[in-house]
Amino acid sequence: MAKTIGIDLGTTNSCFAVMEGGEPEVLENAEGGRTTPSVVAFTDDDRLVGTVAKRQAVMNPERTIFSIKRFMGRKEAEVKEEETIVPYHVEAGPNGDVRVKVDDKQYSPPEISAMTLQKIKADKIPFHPAINFTGREYSYTSIFAPDFPVWKDDNLKPGIVKQETAFYATVQLIRIN
Numbered sequence: 001m002a003k004t005i006g007i008d009l010g011t012t013n014s015c016f017a018v019m020e021g022g023e024p025e026v027l028e029n030a031e032g033g034r035t036t037p038s039v040v041a042f043t044d045d046d047r048l049v050g051t052v053a054k055r056q057a058v059m060n061p062e063r064t065i066f067s068i069k070r071f072m073g074r075k076e077a078e079v080k081e082e083e084t085i086v087p088y089h090v091e092a093g094p095n096g097d098v099r100v101k102v103d104d105k106q107y108s109p110p111e112i113s114a115m116t117l118q119k120i121k122a123d124k125i126p127f128h129p130a131i132n133f134t135g136r137e138y139s140y141t142s143i144f145a146p147d148f149p150v151w152k153d154d155n156l157k158p159g160i161v162k163q164e165t166a167f168y169a170t171v172q173l174i175r176i177n
Contacts, residue, residue, distance in 0.1 A: 007120065011069040014038050014116050030123040039066045040115045042102045049119035061087035063102050065112050071098040072109040 006024065007016045013035035017024040029036045031051050041053035041064040048056065057064040065088055071079055076092035076099070083090045091106070093099030099106040 007117065009069075009113060009116065010035075010038055011067055012038060014120070016120055029120065036116065036119060037066075038068070038113070038116050039064060040068075040112050041065070047115065049115050062089065064088065065100055065102070065107075068100070068109045068112040071100075072113070074098050 005016055005018050008014060014037075015026055015035045017026045019025075026034050028034055029050065033051065036050040037054040039050065039053040039057065041048040041056055041060055043056075043060065043063070053064060054066075057066070067086065070082055071090065075096045076090065077096060079090065079098060089101040091099055091101050093106055093108065097108065099108055100112060101107075
């Protein structure tokens, strides 16, 4: 039977767990923490994700992205108030969807969230048998990202946004909650 890893893709922090003997076991990330900050930062030379991104936010606020889930599935015209409380630049992308602009590049909220998933994957968490962190094989991933009230009129949007996030992170989904 294929084993499953579950991810809580949170607005502030994310964590991941495996099912062991019918009980979830939360795994540590590369830094030894049980949660990974859902923060992405861009420096002149690199992209930082998680704890290291969060640590440098004070020195690099315009290029440090956090709370990106607040913008998922939304039009830029709907988030004017939220734009005033984040230090990074939010603008309209194709079809008026929210985009974050860093330097000369636009990123969608699912792309930024996928960077958190990519970090988890890079920490050698076993999304599929080719990546083996605990000495066991895991074939599937379930992502939990709570749905926001903004989606109440569009039942498909939460799943589509989460599928797009998984696509960018290159993980195989079995369930989206």
